[in-house]
Amino acid sequence: MTPNDAAGRVSRIDEILDRLRAPAPSPGRMPVEPEYLRGIRREISVTDPPPIESMARPSLVSARRTMIERMREYLSADDTQGALLVNALPGVGKTTAAVQVVEEMASSGQRVLYCGPRHNFYGDVLAMAEHPELWYEWLPRQDDTGHGGVETCQHAHWINEWLAKGFPGISFCKQICGWEYLNDACPYYAQKKKAGACVFGQHQHATSGHPLAASSSALVIDEFPLGAFCSEWHIPGRYVLPSGMDPTEALTECVAYLAAAASDGYVMEGKALLDTIGGAECVKAACDDFYVLSGDVQAPELFTAADVKRVGYNHLPSLIALLYREASASIEREDAYVHRLLIADGDLVLIQKRELSDGMPDKVVCLDATANTRLYEALLGREVEVVDAQPVSQGTVLQLYDRANGKSTFTDKTGEATPKVNQTEQVVQHIIDAEKYKQPAVISYQNMFEHSEVFAQMDHTHYYAARGTNAFQDADALFVIGTPQPPLPSIERQARAIFFDRMEPFRTTWSSPERRYQYVDEQGMGRAYPCSGFWGDEDLNAVLWSLREAEIIQAAHRARPLLHPVDIWLLTNIPLDELPPDRLLSFADIFSAPERVNPFKWDEVLTAVAEIDERQGYVTIKDIMACTSVSKDTAYAYWKMLLASGKWEKLPPSITQKRGRGRPAARMSHV
Numbered sequence: 001m002t003p004n005d006a007a008g009r010v011s012r013i014d015e016i017l018d019r020l021r022a023p024a025p026s027p028g029r030m031p032v033e034p035e036y037l038r039g040i041r042r043e044i045s046v047t048d049p050p051p052i053e054s055m056a057r058p059s060l061v062s063a064r065r066t067m068i069e070r071m072r073e074y075l076s077a078d079d080t081q082g083a084l085l086v087n088a089l090p091g092v093g094k095t096t097a098a099v100q101v102v103e104e105m106a107s108s109g110q111r112v113l114y115c116g117p118r119h120n121f122y123g124d125v126l127a128m129a130e131h132p133e134l135w136y137e138w139l140p141r142q143d144d145t146g147h148g149g150v151e152t153c154q155h156a157h158w159i160n161e162w163l164a165k166g167f168p169g170i171s172f173c174k175q176i177c178g179w180e181y182l183n184d185a186c187p188y189y190a191q192k193k194k195a196g197a198c199v200f201g202q203h204q205h206a207t208s209g210h211p212l213a214a215s216s217s218a219l220v221i222d223e224f225p226l227g228a229f230c231s232e233w234h235i236p237g238r239y240v241l242p243s244g245m246d247p248t249e250a251l252t253e254c255v256a257y258l259a260a261a262a263s264d265g266y267v268m269e270g271k272a273l274l275d276t277i278g279g280a281e282c283v284k285a286a287c288d289d290f291y292v293l294s295g296d297v298q299a300p301e302l303f304t305a306a307d308v309k310r311v312g313y314n315h316l317p318s319l320i321a322l323l324y325r326e327a328s329a330s331i332e333r334e335d336a337y338v339h340r341l342l343i344a345d346g347d348l349v350l351i352q353k354r355e356l357s358d359g360m361p362d363k364v365v366c367l368d369a370t371a372n373t374r375l376y377e378a379l380l381g382r383e384v385e386v387v388d389a390q391p392v393s394q395g396t397v398l399q400l401y402d403r404a405n406g407k408s409t410f411t412d413k414t415g416e417a418t419p420k421v422n423q424t425e426q427v428v429q430h431i432i433d434a435e436k437y438k439q440p441a442v443i444s445y446q447n448m449f450e451h452s453e454v455f456a457q458m459d460h461t462h463y464y465a466a467r468g469t470n471a472f473q474d475a476d477a478l479f480v481i482g483t484p485q486p487p488l489p490s491i492e493r494q495a496r497a498i499f500f501d502r503m504e505p506f507r508t509t510w511s512s513p514e515r516r517y518q519y520v521d522e523q524g525m526g527r528a529y530p531c532s533g534f535w536g537d538e539d540l541n542a543v544l545w546s547l548r549e550a551e552i553i554q555a556a557h558r559a560r561p562l563l564h565p566v567d568i569w570l571l572t573n574i575p576l577d578e579l580p581p582d583r584l585l586s587f588a589d590i591f592s593a594p595e596r597v598n599p600f601k602w603d604e605v606l607t608a609v610a611e612i613d614e615r616q617g618y619v620t621i622k623d624i625m626a627c628t629s630v631s632k633d634t635a636y637a638y639w640k641m642l643l644a645s646g647k648w649e650k651l652p653p654s655i656t657q658k659r660g661r662g663r664p665a666a667r668m669s670h671v
Contacts, residue, residue, distance in 0.1 A: 044401050044573075044584070049526040050518050060092065060562060063391035068097040070387045075101060075218055075363055082382050083364040087371040088389035089578070090470070090554070091562035094367045098220055099128045106134045106197035110217040113210060113361070114200050117223040118466065122200045125222075129198075136195040138210070140202070141169075141188055152188040158305040163208075166233075166314035167299070175302045203228035207354035218363040219356075223467055224370070224546070229354050229379045230497035234347040237263030239312045250286035254278050255319070262348045269339040274330055284327035287320050318350055329503050336505045340496055351493065353500035355381060369467070369557065370550035370578070374542040378498050390578065395561025399517075399570040399581040400427070400590070401529055405482040407445055417451035423600050424571065425454040427590055428479050430603065431569065441472040443555040444481035455481075467554045477567040478559040483574055485548045491534075495543045507537040518580035527584055529573050553578045594641045604628065605638050610670065618651055618667040639668070647671055 058066070067088055074084040088094035102112045116122065122137045129135055141153035141160060153159060155176060162172045173182055182189055192211055199212055203225040213219075240259035245252040257277040261268065266276075274280045300311045322341050329337035340351040356364070366376060366384070376384045403409060403420075410421050432440050442455045446462035449455055461471060463484040472478055485491075492506055513535055514528040521527070534540035552572060556579055559566045570579065586599075591606075593599035608627035609619045624635040642648040649671050653664040 044527055044529050044586075045514060047514070047516055047526045047528040049520045049524060050516055057390060057392040060391040063088065063092050063389040064097065067092065067094060067387055067389040068101065071097060071101045071365060072104075074365065074385070075105060080363050083366060083376070083380050083384045084387065085371050085373065085376050085384040086365065086367045086387045086389065088367070088369060088387070089391070089562060090369050090557035091560045092389050092391060094369070094389070095125065095222055096128045098222065098365065098367055099125055100130070102198050102218075102220060103129065103131050103134055105217060106131075109197075111197045111199065111212065111215055112218045112220060113205065113213060113216040114198060114220045115203050115206050115222065115225070115228075116200060117203055117225070119202070121222070125200060134196045135198045135200060136191075138191055138195065138199050138201045138205070138212075139188075152191070153186075155305040158308045162308045162311070165308075165311060166318070167311075171299055172302065172305075172308070176305050206360065207357055209357040209359070213357065213361070214359040216361050218365065219361050220365045220367070222367045224368050224550075225366075225379070226375075226494075226498075226546075230494060231350075231352045231354060232493070232497070233315065233318070233350040233352060235262075235313050235315050235350070237346050237348065240315075240348045242312050242316055245316075249290055250278075250282065251290040251320070254283055254286050254323070255316075258343070258348055262343045262346060265346055267344050269342040270326075270336070271330060273339075273341060273343060274327060280327040280330035283323055284331065287324040287327065290320065315348075315350065318352060319348075322350060322352075325503075333503070337503045338496055338505060340500075351496045353379070353497050370546070370553050372542050372546050372550070374538065375498060375546055378500075378539075391562060393561045394564055395559065395566045395568050396583075397556070397561075397568045397570065397579050397581045398583045398585060399572070399579075400585050400587065401527075401573040402587050403571070404573050405571050406485065407482065409482070410445065410448060410451065415447075421448070421451050424481060425452055426600060426603060427571070427587060428481075428569075429454065430590060431479075432477070435477065435567070437477040437567075439475050440477040440479065441475040441559070442479045442481060443472075443558065444479075445484065448481065461558075463551050463555060469558060470560050472558045473560040473563070475559050475566060477569060478556065479569045479571065480552060480555045481571040483548060483572045484551045485544070491543055491547065492540060494547075495540050498543060499539045502539065506534075506540045508534060508540065509536050511535050515575040517575045517584065518577050519584055529575060531574055549574060549576055549578075552576060592645070594644070597641065601628070602641075605642075609642065613670050618669050619648075620665045620667055622665065639666075643668060 067086055071084065071086065074080060086094050086098075098114075102114060105112055114125065116125065126132050126135060139150060139152050141156045142151065143153070143156045144151040155172075158176075159169055159172050163169055173186070177186065189211065195212060199210075199216070201210055203221065203223075204227075205213075206219060206221055206225060207228050237259055240262055241252075241256050245255065254277040258273075261273075261276055268276065271280075274283055277283060278286070300307075302308065302311075319341075326337065326339065326341055342349040342351070364380065364382075366380075368376075371386065373384055373386055405420075405424070410418055410424070412418055428440075428442070431437075439459070441459040443461055443463065444455065449460055449462070459472060459475065463482070488508070488510065492508060495506055510532060512530040512532045515531040516526055516528045519527055533544055552570070552574065553576060556568045556570065559568060561568055568579070570576075570581070587593070588595070588597075588599045591599040591603045593602040605624065605628055609624060612619050612623050612627065621632065621635050621639050624630070624638050625632060628635070628638070630638070643650060647670060648668045651667040651669055653667075
């Protein structure tokens with residue numbers, strides 16, 4: 001590089017830095033989410049029945065025995081390879097079985113690291129323990145605010161910010177507290193001396209590391225640990241260009257342009273992003289030639305804990321790796337590649353997958369009621385052996401197939417409730433009254449309970465709340481309303497992190513082939529219904545399944561149908577192999593409505609004419625017109641349908657009716 005080239009680059013970087021110091025304009029807007037397949041006609045169809053073997057289920061006792069035997073075999077084997085994935089529905093007792101096996105290992109002198117989804121999950125684990133004295137909950141770095149007065153780190157706020165910026169925790173500790181304090185007085189590290197053989201941590205310990213991992217014989221991960229493995233790291237625009245980078249380096253100029261684009265509010269990724277910072281060839285060459293000259297990039301010097309506030313982000317190693325990979329892919333692939341570097345909303349976004357941390361035991365057992373093998377193999381980076389513990393249910397599943405009941409079914413673009421909220425209330429209330437349920441419960445979207453007083457007054461919770469709970473085990477009926485589904489672009493972004501090694505673009509075609517229910521009617525025939533999905537891409541569809549079908553399955557099992565009789569009403573048309581319907585119903589079936597009649601209007605007609613009949617002893621066509629605001633012809637059609645139902649009969653003319661011009665009004669009454 002000539003002096004003139006170096007001087008020019010330094011000058012350009014100075015210009016960019018001046019722009020970064022100036023007040024930033026309002027951030028650019030993310031592209032509007034496209035609409036997918038609106039208004040498609042959907043109907044249930046008769047099809048061949050599902051294979052008998054696909055509907056066969058073991059008994060609950062058999063499923064429990066298989067589950068615990070396979071865990072013992074796997075954990076006691078000397079040549080264990082891969083991971084064990086226990087696919088057991090809520091109520092089978094997967095956590096109970098795992099706690100038992102972990103305590104058996106502890107009694108033989110082994111230590112096990114047990115990672116749960118949240119802090120209060122430890123109470124569930126301890127309640128199942130036969131020897132609670134063997135267990136210890138490893139507390140995170142926390143102050144005494146809101147943690148029951150238990151402080152493990154006097155600088156918890158600052159070290160957590162330090163970790164979020166990408167620096168190792170120990171580098172903060174040794175600078176601020178020193179080795180002597182860490183070894184003799186630090187409450188966080190003192191836990192190593194207190195911990196028993198069964199150590200309860202949280203999901204993030206599997207990827208961020210744990211002080212006792214190396215001394216553990218096995219790792220147990222309870223519930224789906226997606227958040228611990230997948231990361232979208234947002235670097236604010238002003239921190240994208242770290243201090244200490246050599247201004248004569250080509251990569252420094254590339255990163256400076258990234259910083260400027262982020263701070264100026266651009267939205268870009270892929271080839272557009274690479275072209276903005278110099279083009280794929282130049283970016284790849286710059287990554288090849290770059291090396292870090294200043295230690296300030298890797299480990300900033302701290303004098304007080306609050307100095308973390310002025311520290312930038314340690315994102316450069318991850319950024320260079322992603323830049324190099326994307327630049328190489330752009331050069332090698334003529335079509336496209338998966339982008340994991342984005343600029344959006346004033347940030348540089350790095351989509352990453354965390355690995356199991358170094359030192360973690362080779363033996364890994366995962367417990368998941370809705371386990372997806374494809375996802376776990378991608379997250380863990382190893383093959384998994386599946387223990388299928390899906391027993392026969394004592395509950396009854398009744399599925400209404402008329403609507404998917406997506407989130408937009410119940411709210412319009414302004415967030416206001418649609419008429420279909422009232423219709424859904426009408427359906428549920430009709431079922432409750434007809435079946436005489438005493439303790440019904442509802443699971444639906446979070447904003448459903450803001451729009452519906454009927455559902456808000458019932459026992460309820462929303463989708464994506466804590467999985468694995470048995471909050472409605474005392475309900476005699478559980479209504480699961482809707483088909484939860486994140487926006488399609490966000491599903492694809494999650495797939496980029498989960499399938500981190502994939503560079504082939506995801507096939508994002510959204511299609512609706514028919515999918516068969518696990519159902520056989522009285523004539524031995526099956527049923528199928530169009531079901532939308534990313535059916536052309538197994539990876540993408542696996543992510544969709546974990547966020548849609550799996551959430552419905554988890555919701556339904558909060559009433560514990562494996563353990564006792566309970567009616568599960570699914571108000572979604574998604575076919576679910578794990579929830580085979582005992583009955584498939586339409587709204588017309590619920591309201592006993594004649595063909596080609598709006599079932600909701602029919603229910604209103606029945607209610608109105610029943611009240612009139614109760615009040616005056618008969619109903620006329622004019623009465624139907626008055627109470628339903630329909631035309632004479634429509635009222636006459638309802639009149640004929642009521643008589644055809646066999647529940648109403650025509651009355652003879654009353655002798656008190658006045659006779660004049662025309663015939664006396666026809667009357668009918670409930671049988």
